[in-house]
Amino acid sequence: xxxxxxxxxxxxxxxxxxxxxxxxxxxxxxxxxxxxxxxxxxxxxxxxxxxxxxxxxxxxxxxxxxxxxxxxxxxxxxxxxxxxxxxxxxxxxxxxxxxxxxxxxxxxxxxxxxxxxxxxxxxxxxxxxxxxxxxxxxxxxxxxxxxxxxxxxxxxxxxxxxxxxxxxxxxxxxxxxxxxxxxxxxxxxxxxxxxxxxxxxxxxxxxxxxxxxxxxxxxxxxxxxxxxxxxxxxxxxxxxxxxxxxxxxxxxxxxxxxxxxxxxxxxxxxxxxxxxxxxxxxxxxxxxxxxxxxxxxxxxxxxxxxxxxxxxxxxxxxxxxxxxxxxxxxxxxxxxxxxxxxxxxxxxxxxxxxxxxxxxxxxxxxxxxxxxxxxxxxxxxxxxxxxxxxxxxxxxxxxxxxxxxxxxxxxxxxxxxxxxxxxxxxxxxxxx
Numbered sequence: 476x477x478x479x480x481x482x483x484x485x486x487x488x489x490x491x492x493x494x495x496x497x498x499x500x501x502x503x504x505x506x507x508x509x510x511x512x513x514x515x516x517x518x519x520x521x522x523x524x525x526x527x528x529x530x531x532x533x534x535x536x537x538x539x540x541x542x543x544x545x546x547x548x549x550x551x552x553x554x555x556x557x558x559x560x561x562x563x564x565x566x567x568x569x570x571x572x573x574x575x576x577x578x579x580x581x582x583x584x585x586x587x588x589x590x591x592x593x594x595x596x597x598x599x600x601x602x603x604x605x606x607x608x609x610x611x612x613x614x615x616x617x618x619x620x621x622x623x624x625x626x627x628x629x630x631x632x633x634x635x636x637x638x639x640x641x642x643x644x645x646x647x648x649x650x651x652x653x654x655x656x657x658x659x660x661x662x663x664x665x666x667x668x669x670x671x672x673x674x675x676x677x678x679x680x681x682x683x684x685x686x687x688x689x690x691x692x693x694x695x696x697x698x699x700x701x702x703x704x705x706x707x708x709x710x711x712x713x714x715x716x717x718x719x720x721x722x723x724x725x726x727x728x729x730x731x732x733x734x735x736x737x738x739x740x741x742x743x744x745x746x747x748x749x750x751x752x753x754x755x756x757x758x759x760x761x762x763x764x765x766x767x768x769x770x771x772x773x774x775x776x777x778x779x780x781x782x783x784x785x786x787x788x789x790x791x792x793x794x795x796x797x798x799x800x801x802x803x804x805x806x807x808x809x810x811x812x813x814x815x816x817x818x819x820x821x822x823x824x825x826x827x828x829x830x831x832x833x834x835x836x837x838x839x840x841x842x843x844x845x846x847x848x849x850x851x852x853x854x855x856x857x858x859x860x861x862x863x864x865x866x867x868x869x870x871x872x873x874x875x876x877x878x879x880x881x882x883x884x885x886x887x888x889x890x891x892x893x894x895x896x897x898x899x900x901x902x903x904x905x906x907x
Contacts, residue, residue: 476525478503480510486517486582492524495559497531504535512807514762514859514892516548517585521578528559533566540572546858549585553578601747603739608731610739610895611722612747621715621898623756623815625833626906627708632656633786633836635775635796637670637708639663643906644704650675652758652813654850655710656771657682659694659703666706670774672883673707674813674850677866679873680705681852681881685774689798691881693852695873708775711815711834711848713756714904717896718748722861723761730764730889737816737847740897745821753822754834754900757849759812760868761893762859765803766810766851768882772798788836801885805853810893811872812884814849815900830903847886853879861894868894 476499477492487510493499507518518539522528536552543550551573555563563569575581601612626643642663657673659682660666673682679695694703721740725731737757744751773779773796775787787796815834822831835846854876857868 476502478506480506483578483582484586486519486585487511487515488519488521488578488582490521490524494527495522495525495532496527496529500529500531500535503532504538507539512762513809513855513857514807516543516546516858517550517589518543518548519551519553519578519581519585521553522556522559523554525556525559528562530566533562533568536568536572547860549573549588551575551581551585553581603743605739607727608723608725608735608739611724613720613722615717615719615896619715620750620901621713621718621756622902622904623754623834623900624712624714624904624906625830626710626712627655629709629833629836632709632775633788634784635777635779635781635787637667637774637776639667642667642706642708643710644706645710646704650705650712651677652756653710653712654813654848655707656775657705657707657710658684659692660706663706667708667776668774670706670708670776672770672850672881673705673710674852674881675705676811676813676852676873677870681878683770683881685772687772689770693878693881713813713898715898717758717865718899719897720865721893721895721897723890723893723895725891727891730891732886733849733884733888733890734845734847734886736890736893736895737845740895741816741818741845744818744899748899750901751821751899752825752901753818753820754815754826754903756815756898756900757813758865758869758896759810759851759890759893760859760865760872761810761890761895763805763808763810763853764889764891766805766853766882767799767801767803767885767887769797769799769885770883772796786836799885800882801887803889805879808879809854809857809859809872809876810851810888810890811854811869812849812851814847814884817846819843819846826903830905833903833905849884849888850881851884851888852881855879859892861892863894865894865896
């Protein structure tokens with residue numbers, strides 16, 4: 476048996492040729508699992524070239540129908556030949572599956588009956604559109620002004636001067652969304668040698684140890700109050716709610732860069748939010764078009780060999796200290812990210828200079844309009860549905876999704892759709 480796939484009008488279509496027997500059904504199941512993106516909701520199997528169908532094929536069809544139902548989508552068969560139709564009739568499946576004369580008929584029926592989860596938002600909420608990208612804006616529930624809480628010294632991190640006294644401990648239960656440099660270990664000394672990129676999401680910590688193996692660790696304690704400390708040399712935490720929730724869609728096949736998403740948010744912020752002061756914290760649940768990443772390779776602790784006065788971000792040092800991958804990986808997988816963006820001109824009048832320096836280095840930022848810092852975690856197996864609550868879905872993803880990877884996101888990382896929480900930061904608080 477052979478099969479090829481393509482996408483037509485947002486529908487994943489598989490064209491099957493040959494005998495769909497028990498072995499072929501196993502092959503088809505694996506091929507479809509590999510082709511399904513986390514935002515796919517509609518699947519059509521074109522059986523024009525399929526000459527034989529067994530009970531194994533029927534079982535695969537049933538599994539696929541259940542999977543598309545789980546995604547609130549549809550599964551259909553098209554162009555079913557004489558013998559496969561007899562098997563479907565005999566097994567009583569002809570009335571269970573949607574069957575169409577052609578793939579075009581199936582796609583047209585799906586298009587007509589397709590539910591648009593953003594329709595309510597488009598009627599009742601604001602919408603920003605630019606160059607094939609739309610952001611639908613839903614207001615959040617404000618219970619307190621959102622604040623960024625900074626732990627540690629960014630300058631010491633960038634100049635590799637962290638010592639044991641600079642390492643702080645946090646509990647899993649104390650953090651909803653944060654990013655920074657951290658590690659897990661038996662004690663501070665062990666953790667210091669492994670300090671790497673870190674993100675926390677609703678009681679889960681993901682970090683990339685600087686042990687040379689380039690493999691992230693993922694921990695979600697069953698008891699959030701358990702005595703398992705997170706050691707951090709630098710951490711930025713969001714305290715408070717999101718002001719807005721955005722739904723992003725695009726017609727661009729290449730998706731939208733993270734930097735462009737931030738630009739769209741920041742460009743209209745002053746018109747929508749009176750309290751906008753130039754800094755936003757952002758959580759994204761989206762589907763990846765291509766992930767570009769970087770990561771620190773060595774723990775930036777005192778005595779690690781960095782010349783006096785140099786920064787790990789200096790061009791002469793960055794190859795030694797930083798690894799990057801611009802290969803645009805993980806297309807179709809789920810991304811959960813947290814980070815912040817700074818409109819440098821606006822923020823200069825909204826916050827003390829020393830507090831902005833707690834978030835971004837002046838080195839290399841002077842020519843930029845905005846400064847971004849985002850970490851992201853890649854998952855599989857949780858269908859994307861922007862009508863669902865962002866925070867509830869993040870909790871579900873970190874507990875039920877299949878963990879794949881964690882990275883510092885380059886601004887060129889691209890998404891094809893996303894649900895986004897935006898907090899307009901009112902203050903930056905430095906932990907002592």
